[in-house]
Amino acid sequence: MENVTFDYKFYRIPKRFFKEDMFRDMTNAAKVLYGILLDRKCLSDSNGDARRDEYGITYIIFTIEEIMNLMNLGNKKVNKMLKELEEHGLIYRRHQGLGKPNKIYVYDLLKADNSNWLPKQIIFGKGSSNEKEVL
16 A cells, blocks of 8 residues: 555634534634635734734735635625624724725634734724724
């Protein structure tokens, strides 16, 4: 028998999605998309080429079209999944305007400490005093 070596590459999907009640209503497709987005973020961080905003927070650029092609899904389905992830506090999309793709901030469920993963200034704008809790 020939000894074959495989270079397994896979997306990590947190077990919490299947064990915790707060994620029970999430579709499996949205859970897979989260794994893909988290992979992109972690890859950027580990390669040292992470995109960082004015607060030093890592974000990714992943267009709707790229997600549609990768997952073989339509525009409506992809947008619905992204909205699901936003509603669960797993991503935040920051609009850039002028036909540019959104910046996507990905919450890392796999990290032990995620305090202040997204500065309030990003969500509420600079100088905002709104004290709404973010994850």
